[in-house]
Amino acid sequence: MEILNSVVVKYVSKYLTITSLDDYRDNESPSTFEGEDVFFEVHPSRTDQEFYAVDGSSRSFVSGKGIISVSAVALSSSSIPIYGVYPSLDGEKELELKEPFIAVASSVHENSKIDPYLYFGPYVSPISITGDPFYSSEGFEVIEGEIRSVLETKALKIVKGKGKVIVDGPLFPSYLYLTSKFKEKILEERKNVIDKDFLGIVKRLDKSRSLIDSIDNKTRSTIYQKYRIDPKIFLSDESFILHLVRFNYSPPYKILALGPFSKKICEKINVYMYYLVVPFHPYVSKFSILRIESLSKDPSILGIIASMGITKDGIPPLLALADFKAKKISLALYRYIVSIVERLGIQASFYSRLSGEVA
Numbered sequence: 001m002e003i004l005n006s007v008v009v010k011y012v013s014k015y016l017t018i019t020s021l022d023d024y025r026d027n028e029s030p031s032t033f034e035g036e037d038v039f040f041e042v043h044p045s046r047t048d049q050e051f052y053a054v055d056g057s058s059r060s061f062v063s064g065k066g067i068i069s070v071s072a073v074a075l076s077s078s079s080i081p082i083y084g085v086y087p088s089l090d091g092e093k094e095l096e097l098k099e100p101f102i103a104v105a106s107s108v109h110e111n112s113k114i115d116p117y118l119y120f121g122p123y124v125s126p127i128s129i130t131g132d133p134f135y136s137s138e139g140f141e142v143i144e145g146e147i148r149s150v151l152e153t154k155a156l157k158i159v160k161g162k163g164k165v166i167v168d169g170p171l172f173p174s175y176l177y178l179t180s181k182f183k184e185k186i187l188e189e190r191k192n193v194i195d196k197d198f199l200g201i202v203k204r205l206d207k208s209r210s211l212i213d214s215i216d217n218k219t220r221s222t223i224y225q226k227y228r229i230d231p232k233i234f235l236s237d238e239s240f241i242l243h244l245v246r247f248n249y250s251p252p253y254k255i256l257a258l259g260p261f262s263k264k265i266c267e268k269i270n271v272y273m274y275y276l277v278v279p280f281h282p283y284v285s286k287f288s289i290l291r292i293e294s295l296s297k298d299p300s301i302l303g304i305i306a307s308m309g310i311t312k313d314g315i316p317p318l319l320a321l322a323d324f325k326a327k328k329i330s331l332a333l334y335r336y337i338v339s340i341v342e343r344l345g346i347q348a349s350f351y352s353r354l355s356g357e358v359a
Contacts, residue, residue, distance in 0.1 A: 061341065157193055171293045253285070
């Protein structure tokens with residue numbers, strides 16, 4: 001144990017806390033930073049405006065015969081904790097959606113004689129919104145991603161125009177694992193829904209490099225001269241921001257923001273991004289780092305989000321509630337369907353057994 005402790009302290013931790021490179025050099029990169037200073041302080045400010053949060057959850061039963069994916073979506077609000085869910089399994093208010101929340105992907109070859117269109121129903125779909133059948137060879141991530149994305153986008157329409165709406169994740173996700181045909185269709189639908197009242201909150205930045213890749217030559221030089229840190233050496237936005245805060249600020253820690261940065265979605269749509277750094281405690285070096293996305297450049301929304309507080313997972317309670325409810329419904333739906341198909345003799349794969357145990 002002493003050897004292991006020594007290795008972690010001397011090598012592992014030091015490697016992960018490197019703050020700069022001795023041979024700092026300028027590199028050309030496109031300029032998208034639109035702020036006057038790197039960091040600015042955020043003061044919490046309350047509002048009487050209604051806020052909503054939308055989140056979805058999906059799970060999959062994987063077997064040798066194919067994949068069954070289920071999805072659920074939940075809406076919470078500042079005045080009504082659970083504004084609505086879909087589907088409703090325990091009598092809670094159901095959102096006015098008529099979309100399939102179960103997707104079925106056969107393991108048979110796509111050239112087989114089985115016609116997936118014969119098995120289509122109001123709550124079950126063996127086909128994508130593109131009109132193409134699902135096949136298990138695509139992987140459960142693709143099928144889960146499609147039905148969850150559709151439900152979340154449809155749910156956004158329900159609260160459009162009723163107040164500010166918090167979306168879990170980017171306003172316009174990359175849909176990394178999904179087909180280009182699906183991406184084009186779902187993004188077009190999102191463009192028709194998203195307006196300046198919608199806010200995207202991205203809570204997992206440990207694998208994101210949007211910030212680092214957005215820093216242009218001039219801003220990079222400014223950051224290095226002021227903070228003695230080169231942003232380009234870091235592997236993720238989260239590690240870069242944590243180093244900036246921990247090595248340049250002292251307790252009591254304040255709520256800080258970085259930005260805005262902008263990215264063009266299409267000819268008529270620009271998304272502005274701020275990075276909000278919220279300390280879990282003024283005297284503890286632990287922070288929640290969120291990327292806030294909006295179609296508006298106005299930074300006042302940061303103070304409103306900061307006033308909501310954060311959960312132990314580092315996200316606003318309103319979004320955490322929608323997330324919790326969506327996961328609870330998808331798990332109940334998953335377990336119910338699994339109990340049926342297993343009675344029919346369809347054996348679960350190792351992934352499905354593991355998913356049921358850890359969910």
